[in-house]
Amino acid sequence: MQPDAARTPGFSPGFIFVYGLLRPGESGLAELGLADHLPAAGRAKIRGRLYDLGPYPGAKLDEPGTLAGDLLRLTRPADLDALDRFEDFDPRDLAASLYERRRVRTLASNLTVWAYHYRPAVDPEARIASGDWTRRG
Numbered sequence: 001m002q003p004d005a006a007r008t009p010g011f012s013p014g015f016i017f018v019y020g021l022l023r024p025g026e027s028g029l030a031e032l033g034l035a036d037h038l039p040a041a042g043r044a045k046i047r048g049r050l051y052d053l054g055p056y057p058g059a060k061l062d063e064p065g066t067l068a069g070d071l072l073r074l075t076r077p078a079d080l081d082a083l084d085r086f087e088d089f090d091p092r093d094l095a096a097s098l099y100e101r102r103r104v105r106t107l108a109s110n111l112t113v114w115a116y117h118y119r120p121a122v123d124p125e126a127r128i129a130s131g132d133w134t135r136r137g
Contacts, residue, residue, distance in 0.1 A: 016083065017046055017104065017115040019069035020057040020133045029072075032082050038072040044106040045069070046115060050128040057133045058118025061102055068132035071106070071113060080114075087116045094119075 016038075021028035029035040049065040051058045059067055074080055084091070088098035099116040106113060128136045 013073075013075050015041055015071045015111065015113040016074055016080070017044055017067075017069050017071055017106065017113045019050060019059055019067050019115075022072070022083065022086070023070050023133065026133075028086060032086055034079055034082060037076065037079050038074065041071040041073045043068070044071050044111075044113070045108065045131075046104050046106055046113075048104075048115075048117075048131075050131050050133065051118065051122040051126045052128050052136055053118075053122070053126065057128065057136075058099075058120075058122060059116065060122065061104060061115060061117040066107065066131045068130070068134075069115075071111075074114070089116065 018028075020026065024040045029038060046061070046067050046069070047065065048059045048061040048067045049063040050067050051060065084101060087101070089101050090097050091101070094100060098119060100119055101114050102117050103112055104115045105111065130136070
């Protein structure tokens with residue numbers, strides 16, 4: 001068994017919704033060396049609220065509201081594993097994870113995609129009212 005297969009059992013190609021540092025044009029994909037492996041597949045919106053955590057955002061996917069972001073096409077388990085490590089998510093140890101990767105539906109196309117939910121409590125004052133990290137200013 002390959003190491004990445006142990007981390008992402010049952011992997012199948014699909015999409016991940018990104019809303020912060022992993023969006024095209026932000027620093028995350030380049031930092032991970034994945035900009036060429038995760039092609040952008042368009043903009044999307046999902047349900048949830050976005051919070052400014054200083055150097056990065058956190059989304060609460062179980063709160064009312066709308067998040068703006070981008071879809072990236074996933075074709076390799078190793079890429080999803082790298083994203084999980086970047087977001088401090090370990091599917092084998094959720095209690096020690098900062099984020100949790102969840103399945104959600106996009107609003108316009110009703111496409112099922114992955115997205116990262118921020119687990120710790122947040123300051124309500126840090127909410128990004130627009131739901132868009134690029135318009136947080």
